[in-house]
Amino acid sequence: xIDQAEHGGLRRALEIAAHPAVPFGPNPRVxxxxxxxxxxxxxxxxxxxxxxxxxxxxxxxxxxxADTVGATAIVTLEPCAHTGRTGPCTQALIDxxxxxxxxxxxxxxxxxxxxxxxxxxxGIEVDADVPAELAAEAAALNRGWEHxxxxxxxxxxxxxxxxxxxxxxxxxxxxxxxxxxAAREWVHRxxxxxxxxxxxxxxxxxxLPALTARRTDGTLHPRQxxxxxxxxxxxxxxxxxxxAVPAVQLRTHDPSEALADLHARGRRHVLLxxxxxxxxxxxxxxxxxxxxxxxxPKLLGAGPAAIGSLGIGTIADALALDLVDTTLLTSPxxxxxxxxxxxxxxx
Amino acid sequence: xIDQAEHGGLRRALEIAAHPAVPFGPNPRVxxxxxxxxxxxxxxxxxxxxxxxxxxxxxxxxxxxADTVGATAIVTLEPCAHTGRTGPCTQALIDxxxxxxxxxxxxxxxxxxxxxxxxxxxGIEVDADVPAELAAEAAALNRGWEHxxxxxxxxxxxxxxxxxxxxxxxxxxxxxxxxxxAAREWVHRxxxxxxxxxxxxxxxxxxLPALTARRTDGTLHPRQxxxxxxxxxxxxxxxxxxxAVPAVQLRTHDPSEALADLHARGRRHVLLxxxxxxxxxxxxxxxxxxxxxxxxPKLLGAGPAAIGSLGIGTIADALALDLVDTTLLTSPxxxxxxxxxxxxxxx
Numbered sequence: 001x002i003d004q005a006e007h008g009g010l011r012r013a014l015e016i017a018a019h020p021a022v023p024f025g026p027n028p029r030v031x032x033x034x035x036x037x038x039x040x041x042x043x044x045x046x047x048x049x050x051x052x053x054x055x056x057x058x059x060x061x062x063x064x065x066a067d068t069v070g071a072t073a074i075v076t077l078e079p080c081a082h083t084g085r086t087g088p089c090t091q092a093l094i095d096x097x098x099x100x101x102x103x104x105x106x107x108x109x110x111x112x113x114x115x116x117x118x119x120x121x122x123g124i125e126v127d128a129d130v131p132a133e134l135a136a137e138a139a140a141l142n143r144g145w146e147h148x149x150x151x152x153x154x155x156x157x158x159x160x161x162x163x164x165x166x167x168x169x170x171x172x173x174x175x176x177x178x179x180x181x182a183a184r185e186w187v188h189r190x191x192x193x194x195x196x197x198x199x200x201x202x203x204x205x206x207x208l209p210a211l212t213a214r215r216t217d218g219t220l221h222p223r224q225x226x227x228x229x230x231x232x233x234x235x236x237x238x239x240x241x242x243x244a245v246p247a248v249q250l251r252t253h254d255p256s257e258a259l260a261d262l263h264a265r266g267r268r269h270v271l272l273x274x275x276x277x278x279x280x281x282x283x284x285x286x287x288x289x290x291x292x293x294x295x296x297p298k299l300l301g302a303g304p305a306a307i308g309s310l311g312i313g314t315i316a317d318a319l320a321l322d323l324v325d326t327t328l329l330t331s332p333x334x335x336x337x338x339x340x341x342x343x344x345x346x347x
Numbered sequence: 348x349i350d351q352a353e354h355g356g357l358r359r360a361l362e363i364a365a366h367p368a369v370p371f372g373p374n375p376r377v378x379x380x381x382x383x384x385x386x387x388x389x390x391x392x393x394x395x396x397x398x399x400x401x402x403x404x405x406x407x408x409x410x411x412x413a414d415t416v417g418a419t420a421i422v423t424l425e426p427c428a429h430t431g432r433t434g435p436c437t438q439a440l441i442d443x444x445x446x447x448x449x450x451x452x453x454x455x456x457x458x459x460x461x462x463x464x465x466x467x468x469x470g471i472e473v474d475a476d477v478p479a480e481l482a483a484e485a486a487a488l489n490r491g492w493e494h495x496x497x498x499x500x501x502x503x504x505x506x507x508x509x510x511x512x513x514x515x516x517x518x519x520x521x522x523x524x525x526x527x528x529a530a531r532e533w534v535h536r537x538x539x540x541x542x543x544x545x546x547x548x549x550x551x552x553x554x555l556p557a558l559t560a561r562r563t564d565g566t567l568h569p570r571q572x573x574x575x576x577x578x579x580x581x582x583x584x585x586x587x588x589x590x591a592v593p594a595v596q597l598r599t600h601d602p603s604e605a606l607a608d609l610h611a612r613g614r615r616h617v618l619l620x621x622x623x624x625x626x627x628x629x630x631x632x633x634x635x636x637x638x639x640x641x642x643x644p645k646l647l648g649a650g651p652a653a654i655g656s657l658g659i660g661t662i663a664d665a666l667a668l669d670l671v672d673t674t675l676l677t678s679p680x681x682x683x684x685x686x687x688x689x690x691x692x693x694x
Contacts, residue, residue, distance in 0.1 A: 163665065164640060164689075165654045166513015174662040280648055293511060295642075297689055298665040301627055301657030307512045310648030315521040318510065323644040323683050326673060336670050340685070342511075342644055 005039035020222035069097030104138030144269030180331030200278035201231025280308035352386035367569035416444030425454035451485030491616030527678030542614035547625035548578025627655035
């Protein structure tokens with residue numbers, strides 16, 4: 001069990017791990033806080049992407065001349081025991097005389113795991129018994145990266161905004177706005193947490209979406225996902241934001257190919273934002289890992305449907321999902337939308 | 348504030364007021380329990396429909412030779428102060444020497460109200476300060492009747508069962524079952540609380556629905572709504588249950604006419620069960636007071652939409668509703684559907 005100072009240290013380590021300056025890439029995000037025997041912070045560090053120092057080594061370097069003998073290292077992810085582009089972090093911690101290590105999450109990567117055992121063999125006390133809420137945050141931090149380890153493709157979150165009667169736009173094609181401002185802001189925060197925002201060529205042509213992650217005040221979030229348009233035909237240039245946000249066309253109709261391309265670019269979490277055809281293609285291929293539905297309590301009675309053909313003819317073949325969360329999103333004007341989180345049933 | 352014995356008495360009065368043997372009709376459902384000065388039950392009574400004794404008079408009659416002087420009368424609805432087909436209940440309570448009256452709900456009917464004042468003028472202690480949960484039950488008991496007082500038409504609850512993408516059936520028309528058993532059982536309990544189950548002629552022809560209220564074991568609920576099919580064309584006979592459940596055709600396309608007809612028959616709460624055209628007709632006319640959506644966490648990608656044309660062309664004209672409740676309905680097989688309750692925004 002961790003103490004109060006360690007609790008604060010882990011929270012801080014989670015915060016710096018998610019630093020928006022960390023570039024997207026194939027490595028996990030990790031933060032580290034060093035506490036002296038008096039529970040004061042000696043140094044902080046975080047990993048800044050492939051080829052740079054790991055969080056533990058960064059923190060130890062920043063400790064400078066401070067004494068790290070007898071200190072506690074708090075790390076969001078189990079320290080690695082393997083030598084990749086950098087040496088193993090476990091050795092660096094042992095060499096620094098660290099007495100105790102607190103771990104937010106065990107490393108699921110079979111290549112890098114085993115850190116806990118190496119540390120314990122060196123006489124270091126290891127504690128991975130952290131509060132559930134912090135453990136969940138540590139897991140969420142690298143959701144896409146962990147998914148990539150097991151599936152060798154990015155995690156795919158599909159997002160739909162629709163009316164009670166399943167419409168994504170009115171009969172004249174207008175869709176601004178189906179949902180209230182709270183739901184729309186939530187989507188921008190989600191974009192900033194993803195590596196890629198992906199739309200189909202049809203949606204790009206019809207809506208010319210910016211696909212940027214913006215704050216409530218309209219300014220760009222420091223962290224911007226790659227903007228990707230999938231399709232073989234010509235696609236228009238997406239609107240140019242006030243600073244460079246990369247955009248790319250994925251020239252394929254095959255969702256597996258599109259994901260392989262994005263994976264090769266080091267992208268681990270894709271947000272699928274439309275339209276109905278692209279959503280249907282990914283769903284049919286079994287390539288949607290999570291579906292977020294923003295359901296507006298309104299009716300249209302006509303207009304394009306949220307999901308294109310899934311090739312389903314009869315009710316027994318309906319694509320069933322597990323409803324894992326229901327949240328109300330209330331906008332300042334009092335409008336409330338319903339946010340549903342769904343996942344494919346565990347196989 | 349009411350005491351423990353009165354609390355139990357009001358709960359019992361609510362229970363007997365809803366007795367399934369009470370026929371449908373234009374009168375409110377009312378229950379009454381008489382408690383002696385020692386807090387023991389002297390007698391119970393309830394109203395059995397137009398032309399029969401009111402609950403208070405029924406309870407006093409059943410008290411027989413027991414002494415009612417100094418007793419407490421617990422009534423689900425404020426005793427009436429007017430003479431209709433029966434004399435005023437307030438006078439009966441005064442004549443019986445009742446000392447205290449507990450009231451579950453004030454009578455919103457301007458013709459009958461004023462009972463509290465009459466009782467107090469006669470020196471009887473009146474207490475309408477009952478716990479919110481019992482007050483809500485007393486209000487729900489006569490929701491349709493109260494609605495009729497203000498609007499001179501029945502209360503209309505529309506119910507839809509649809510997929511996440513707004514389909515009420517698959518491409519081949521199959522719809523059994525979109526929702527799980529918990530949702531379907533809930534609908535049967537709702538039917539037993541309504542006066543009428545109404546469908547369009549198209550739905551009657553396509554589905555031949557029984558429209559009866561059944562228990563989990565398949566037997567008929569003691570209380571059966573009137574089964575009504577609306578439309579000018581020929582409609583098939585609905586399936587005949589094992590005991591008589593009335594069915595009627597409303598020969599009109601006008602929802603106001605249909606409601607006026609049902610109101611004239613003494614029906615005060617109509618459950619609209621489909622299909623998409625009938626739902627659209629009532630919604631467009633502003634004649635849906637409450638919408639219950641059973642949302643199944645599944646996708647079809649094709650198939651009939653839940654709501655027919657509402658004549659809405661652009662997003663700004665969408666029919667907005669207030670989401671007033673969200674409940675999960677989990678079936679024994681683990682399937683979970685989402686129940687949404689919506690109402691038109693207060694004018």
